[in-house]
Amino acid sequence: MRTQVAIIGAGPSGLLLGQLLHKAGIDNIVIERQSGDYVLSRIRAGILEQITVDLLAEAGVGERVKAEGTVHHSIELVFANTRHPIDVHGLTGGKVVTAYGQTEVTRDLMDARSAAGLTTIYSAGNVTVNDFDTDHPVVRYEKDGQTHEVLCDFIAGCDGFHGVCRASVPEGAITEYEKVYPFGWLGVLADVPPVSTHAIVYANSERGFGLCSMRSLTRSRYYVQC
Numbered sequence: 001m002r003t004q005v006a007i008i009g010a011g012p013s014g015l016l017l018g019q020l021l022h023k024a025g026i027d028n029i030v031i032e033r034q035s036g037d038y039v040l041s042r043i044r045a046g047i048l049e050q051i052t053v054d055l056l057a058e059a060g061v062g063e064r065v066k067a068e069g070t071v072h073h074s075i076e077l078v079f080a081n082t083r084h085p086i087d088v089h090g091l092t093g094g095k096v097v098t099a100y101g102q103t104e105v106t107r108d109l110m111d112a113r114s115a116a117g118l119t120t121i122y123s124a125g126n127v128t129v130n131d132f133d134t135d136h137p138v139v140r141y142e143k144d145g146q147t148h149e150v151l152c153d154f155i156a157g158c159d160g161f162h163g164v165c166r167a168s169v170p171e172g173a174i175t176e177y178e179k180v181y182p183f184g185w186l187g188v189l190a191d192v193p194p195v196s197t198h199a200i201v202y203a204n205s206e207r208g209f210g211l212c213s214m215r216s217l218t219r220s221r222y223y224v225q226c
């Protein structure tokens with residue numbers, strides 16, 4: 001196969017990049033190691049900042065998030081046992097926070113991709129990125145017992161921190177900035193209505209941080225510091 005941009009990874013970044021390139025008239029193929037169903041069932045994020053919602057609209061996939069996302073005009077900070085509402089909308093000239101599951105974002109992008117007839121290869125095994133610093137990069141992968149090749153002008157590594165692209169970059173070519181915190185979060189996803197549907201609650205207490213977030217009006221996402 002031949003394409004202008006071979007995108008590795010069909011998470012939100014790979015699919016969104018594919019959509020933006022397509023809108024700009026640039027041909028692309030997405031290559032993903034998992035199945036489409038697996039990607040769609042992988043529960044992760046759920047809170048979208050304004051910049052993300054705007055970008056989805058620009059990419060032509062903003063209709064459902066606008067119709068079905070739960071809009072928050074404020075957030076709440078809690079400390080010393082007192083709730084402090086912060087008027088995000090008023091203080092930022094109209095920006096809001098939108099609760100809309102990452103799986104829904106992925107579904108919208110997948111639907112747009114198939115409606116546009118763009119190629120996505122799921123369940124691609126042993127993906128390798130080759131000659132990416134030359135004029136003729138090649139992506140190879142295995143599927144149905146055969147090795148396939150995608151010739152391209154550019155390879156876009158959208159396969160996350162543990163993916164093959166980052167690991168293929170020569171040592172020293174990436175500058176890393178990292179801060180390690182001495183604690184972690186326990187996250188609980190529960191099919192119960194959220195504590196607060198109008199704002200996400202960020203709470204500080206003597207026993208550490210707690211977050212009351214949500215995925216929808218019937219599904220809650222809670223975090224406690226450990």
Ligand SMILES: Cc1cc2nc3c(=O)[nH]c(=O)nc-3n(C[C@H](O)[C@H](O)[C@H](O)COP(=O)(O)OP(=O)(O)OC[C@H]3O[C@@H](n4cnc5c(N)ncnc54)[C@H](O)[C@@H]3O)c2cc1C
Nearest residue numbers: 009010011012013032033044045046047127159160163164
């Ligand atoms: C529990 C949790 C909660 C989160 N909550 C929020 C939130 O509320 N708001 C927010 O903005 N963000 C949140 N995030 C972060 C958000 O989920 C990530 O930023 C987002 O998934 C990154 O998207 P991505 O497309 O870059 O990577 P990914 O979603 O990781 O996608 C990478 C894709 O590449 C594929 N891949 C990996 N290796 C290979 C390979 N070798 N070959 C081919 N394909 C490969 C993977 O299967 C995957 O589909 C959360 C993350 C987690 C884990």
